[in-house]
Amino acid sequence: MKLRVVDVQAANDLTGNVFPSLVQGQPDAIFVMPDAIFLVQPMPLIDFAKKNRLPLFAAFREMVEAGALMSYTPSLADILRRAPAYVDKILKGAKPGDLPIEQPTKFELVINLKTAKALGLTIPPAVLIRADQVIE
DSSP: OOOOOOOOOSGGGGGTTHHHHHHHTOOSOEEOOOOHHHHHSOHHHHHHHHHTTOOEEESSHHHHHHTOSEEEEEOHHHHHHHHHHHHHHHHTTOOGGGSOOOOOOOEEEEEEHHHHHHHTOOOOHHHHHHOSEEEO
8 A cells, every 4th residue: 555645735735737737647545634624525535436436534523424425533522522521620720731631432433325326336245334424
Protein backbone atom coordinates (compact mmCIF):
# COMPACT_ATOMS: atom_id res chain seq x y z
CA MET A 1 0.00 0.00 0.00
CA LYS A 2 1.27 3.46 -0.88
CA LEU A 3 0.24 6.45 1.17
CA ARG A 4 -0.01 9.85 -0.43
CA VAL A 5 -0.67 12.86 1.77
CA VAL A 6 -2.52 15.83 0.31
CA ASP A 7 -2.63 18.95 2.46
CA VAL A 8 -5.79 21.05 2.41
CA GLN A 9 -5.53 24.38 4.22
CA ALA A 10 -8.92 25.89 3.38
CA ALA A 11 -12.22 24.88 1.82
CA ASN A 12 -11.39 26.63 -1.47
CA ASP A 13 -8.31 24.37 -1.83
CA LEU A 14 -10.72 21.57 -2.65
CA THR A 15 -11.75 23.11 -5.94
CA GLY A 16 -8.24 24.18 -6.96
CA ASN A 17 -5.42 21.75 -7.68
CA VAL A 18 -6.18 19.25 -4.92
CA PHE A 19 -8.78 17.14 -6.74
CA PRO A 20 -6.86 16.82 -10.03
CA SER A 21 -3.70 15.92 -8.12
CA LEU A 22 -5.57 13.18 -6.24
CA VAL A 23 -6.47 11.21 -9.37
CA GLN A 24 -3.01 11.52 -10.95
CA GLY A 25 -1.66 8.85 -8.64
CA GLN A 26 -4.63 6.55 -9.43
CA PRO A 27 -5.60 5.94 -5.81
CA ASP A 28 -7.65 2.95 -4.71
CA ALA A 29 -9.33 4.91 -1.90
CA ILE A 30 -9.36 8.19 -0.01
CA PHE A 31 -8.96 8.47 3.75
CA VAL A 32 -9.81 11.80 5.37
CA MET A 33 -8.23 12.83 8.64
CA PRO A 34 -10.42 14.73 11.13
CA ASP A 35 -10.62 18.34 10.02
CA ALA A 36 -13.33 20.97 10.41
CA ILE A 37 -13.09 21.80 6.69
CA PHE A 38 -14.64 18.46 5.78
CA LEU A 39 -17.19 18.56 8.58
CA VAL A 40 -18.48 21.94 7.39
CA GLN A 41 -18.18 21.29 3.64
CA PRO A 42 -18.15 17.54 2.98
CA MET A 43 -20.01 17.48 -0.33
CA PRO A 44 -17.22 18.55 -2.73
CA LEU A 45 -15.05 15.68 -1.50
CA ILE A 46 -17.95 13.20 -1.40
CA ASP A 47 -19.03 14.18 -4.92
CA PHE A 48 -15.43 13.87 -6.14
CA ALA A 49 -15.12 10.38 -4.65
CA LYS A 50 -18.41 9.27 -6.21
CA LYS A 51 -17.52 10.72 -9.63
CA ASN A 52 -14.17 8.91 -9.59
CA ARG A 53 -15.63 5.73 -8.05
CA LEU A 54 -13.28 5.91 -5.05
CA PRO A 55 -14.20 4.57 -1.61
CA LEU A 56 -14.06 7.46 0.85
CA PHE A 57 -13.17 6.62 4.44
CA ALA A 58 -14.32 9.58 6.48
CA ALA A 59 -13.33 11.10 9.77
CA PHE A 60 -16.89 11.98 10.72
CA ARG A 61 -20.09 9.92 10.82
CA GLU A 62 -21.88 12.90 9.22
CA MET A 63 -19.79 12.40 6.09
CA VAL A 64 -20.93 8.78 5.89
CA GLU A 65 -24.53 9.91 6.28
CA ALA A 66 -23.88 12.30 3.36
CA GLY A 67 -22.43 9.56 1.12
CA ALA A 68 -18.91 8.53 2.19
CA LEU A 69 -18.36 4.76 2.45
CA MET A 70 -17.49 4.39 6.13
CA SER A 71 -15.97 5.86 9.25
CA TYR A 72 -14.49 4.48 12.43
CA THR A 73 -14.16 7.34 14.86
CA PRO A 74 -14.48 8.25 18.52
CA SER A 75 -18.08 8.67 19.63
CA LEU A 76 -18.76 12.39 19.87
CA ALA A 77 -21.76 11.70 22.11
CA ASP A 78 -19.53 9.79 24.54
CA ILE A 79 -16.93 12.57 24.55
CA LEU A 80 -19.60 15.20 25.22
CA ARG A 81 -21.10 13.06 27.98
CA ARG A 82 -17.72 12.96 29.77
CA ALA A 83 -16.88 16.66 29.28
CA PRO A 84 -18.94 18.03 32.22
CA ALA A 85 -16.76 16.12 34.72
CA TYR A 86 -13.72 17.89 33.29
CA VAL A 87 -15.44 21.27 33.50
CA ASP A 88 -16.51 20.50 37.08
CA LYS A 89 -12.89 19.89 38.10
CA ILE A 90 -11.81 23.20 36.57
CA LEU A 91 -14.65 25.09 38.25
CA LYS A 92 -13.57 23.57 41.57
CA GLY A 93 -10.09 25.02 41.13
CA ALA A 94 -8.10 22.42 39.20
CA LYS A 95 -5.63 23.90 36.72
CA PRO A 96 -6.48 22.71 33.19
CA GLY A 97 -2.78 22.07 32.50
CA ASP A 98 -2.63 19.70 35.47
CA LEU A 99 -5.54 17.53 34.32
CA PRO A 100 -4.69 14.38 32.40
CA ILE A 101 -5.49 14.18 28.72
CA GLU A 102 -8.28 11.67 28.25
CA GLN A 103 -8.31 9.28 25.36
CA PRO A 104 -11.59 8.31 23.71
CA THR A 105 -12.98 5.07 25.09
CA LYS A 106 -15.87 4.45 22.70
CA PHE A 107 -15.57 4.28 18.93
CA GLU A 108 -18.28 3.98 16.28
CA LEU A 109 -18.19 2.14 12.98
CA VAL A 110 -20.65 3.58 10.46
CA ILE A 111 -21.09 2.00 7.02
CA ASN A 112 -23.06 3.33 4.06
CA LEU A 113 -24.35 0.33 2.08
CA LYS A 114 -25.86 2.58 -0.61
CA THR A 115 -22.38 3.89 -1.37
CA ALA A 116 -20.86 0.40 -1.22
CA LYS A 117 -23.44 -0.82 -3.75
CA ALA A 118 -22.81 2.16 -6.04
CA LEU A 119 -19.07 1.35 -5.95
CA GLY A 120 -19.68 -2.35 -6.58
CA LEU A 121 -18.27 -3.31 -3.18
CA THR A 122 -19.52 -6.04 -0.89
CA ILE A 123 -19.06 -5.44 2.81
CA PRO A 124 -18.43 -8.76 4.58
CA PRO A 125 -21.20 -9.82 7.01
CA ALA A 126 -18.66 -10.02 9.85
CA VAL A 127 -17.93 -6.30 9.37
CA LEU A 128 -21.60 -5.36 9.10
CA ILE A 129 -22.36 -7.14 12.38
CA ARG A 130 -19.75 -5.02 14.16
CA ALA A 131 -21.11 -1.75 12.76
CA ASP A 132 -22.82 0.66 15.14
CA GLN A 133 -24.87 2.03 12.24
CA VAL A 134 -25.52 0.72 8.75
CA ILE A 135 -27.06 3.14 6.28
CA GLU A 136 -29.16 1.28 3.73
